[in-house]
């Protein structure tokens with residue numbers, strides 16, 4: 418019996434969401450009185466032994482460059498085989514893009530019950546029950562898993578990274594990967610920007626900003642805060658902003674520590690994607706905007722006057738000239 | 739070519755989310771049901787577009803659900819598709835549902851299986867991957883663009899802060915999201931035609947259920963907004979820094 422955590426990476430870096438998954442998996446292992454192990458497919462620039470500080474005893478690695486690109490079918494086979502060989506009874510993924518591609522396949526291979534979008538540690542007082550987001554963030558569901566092996570996919574920004582002491586033992590995977598059927602022909606990464614799903618701070622703009630030419634101040638506020646940028650659906654639909662910035666019920670669901678909504682009315686479909694943010698700030702000129710009901714802090718005012726002053730205040734606070 | 743499109747229903751996006759029977763059941767009284775937006779706007783429409791390009795293409799819709807699924811599947815047929823299959827079973831377990839879809843897919847030998855990115859009620863994002871594994875097919879998730887050249891698919895999928903271009907040969911399973919197609923409104927001809935399109939009801943295949951919903955919970959209400967004067971944004975920044983401590 419052990420807990421096996423999938424470690425996701427891109428461009429040589431382990432993703433923050435995977436550090437959360439490692440911390441979560443270690444806590445599940447402690448709860449079950451067993452050990453936590455990791456599995457990483459491909460190559461990274463990190464000394465994997467240092468992942469021991471998240472409570473990981475052993476890391477299974479297939480340091481094969483061909484595995485740097487994801488093929489869900491290949492990954493699922495390697496992860497499921499490793500789980501079986503190492504006797505893992507709980508597998509943990511991050512519910513990020515790659516996790517969504519791989520976890521369901523692994524669950525099928527292991528005949529394991531699957532919970533995606535977990536937001537808390539399992540309740541093992543009576544069975545094995547995992548809390549997850551349902552109704553696009555409008556509610557939680559408690560899902561019981563009855564199979565001997567269980568797969569949990571943890572929502573990003575839902576479990577705090579916990580660092581301690583320790584070094585992990587590295588073992589080389591003894592399996593040969595099957596041939597990939599999906600060929601990655603190109604990959605682009607917006608450099609220097611914080612990926613929205615991993616961001617702790619998010620500045621978001623809506624139709625109230627009138628047009629794409631007015632996004633300079635949104636980007637600047639995001640930059641001085643070290644935040645990612647997001648937008649409402651009509652803004653993405655009108656191509657004022659790239660569609661991957663679209664948050665909400667039919668876009669990306671996020672849970673940052675801070676969400677600043679500027680010129681967004683707060684329609685129910687928008688709120689669904691952002692209401693798990695720890696702190697919500699609303700800047701809107703209409704005091705009746707529904708977003709204020711979901712906000713922690715707000716300013717009723719014109720964004721074009723308020724936002725530049727916010728930028729000034731952040732610069733002053735951070736000592737940026 | 740044959741395409742199978744997975745269709746499910748969800749409460750309308752403005753539906754009130756509440757629970758009954760000691761928080762174990764979704765309160766569906768008075769709730770308006772819609773086709774899951776990702777299934778309708780992206781998966782279904784892209785399949786129809788492929789058929790428009792190559793009229794020899796057959797587009798079949800599949801749903802796993804009770805008789806109350808029928809108006810929804812007819813609505814989907816009004817947008818497009820040649821026929822529909824309803825597996826007469828109700829379940830919230832992704833493995834059970836995927837097993838049903840895989841059983842139908844095996845009989846139909848489909849070249850392409852499309853799902854939506856996720857349903858907007860249970861947010862599982864699991865069916866496509868599970869069906870692919872059950873059928874031992876490649877799976878490309880969260881596609882934002884899908885093109886077909888003969889039997890080779892070129893798919894763009896979203897990644898953290900970026901995107902990736904993938905190439906794979908059919909047969910293939912793809913989950914679709916924004917970018918793959920544009921929402922279509924059914925026209926009168928489509929609505930009339932949908933009434934006579936075949937809708938086959940089949941009984942479920944034997945499959946295990948590996949998860950169950952124990953209960954639901956609503957998030958705690960917010961304490962209320964703290965407003966700061968419009969001429970003093972510096973005070974807001976101070977509160978975020980010193981009181982909320984978010985930066």
Ligand SMILES: Cc1cc2nc3c(=O)[nH]c(=O)nc-3n(C[C@H](O)[C@H](O)[C@H](O)COP(=O)(O)OP(=O)(O)OC[C@H]3O[C@@H](n4cnc5c(N)ncnc54)[C@H](O)[C@@H]3O)c2cc1C
Nearest residue numbers: 623624625649650665666667680681682686687702703720
């Ligand atoms: C099925 C379905 C799914 C949907 N999914 C999503 C989704 O995922 N995400 C999403 O965002 N929406 C979604 N929507 C759309 C949603 O209903 C709203 O239409 C949308 O969120 C509104 O965007 P907005 O707030 O930017 O624009 P508006 O509603 O037009 O609001 C603009 C706001 O800006 C304010 N404003 C104007 N000028 C200024 C100024 N100078 N300074 C400050 N404030 C100003 C106004 O007071 C207003 O509150 C969906 C709708 C449907 C039907």
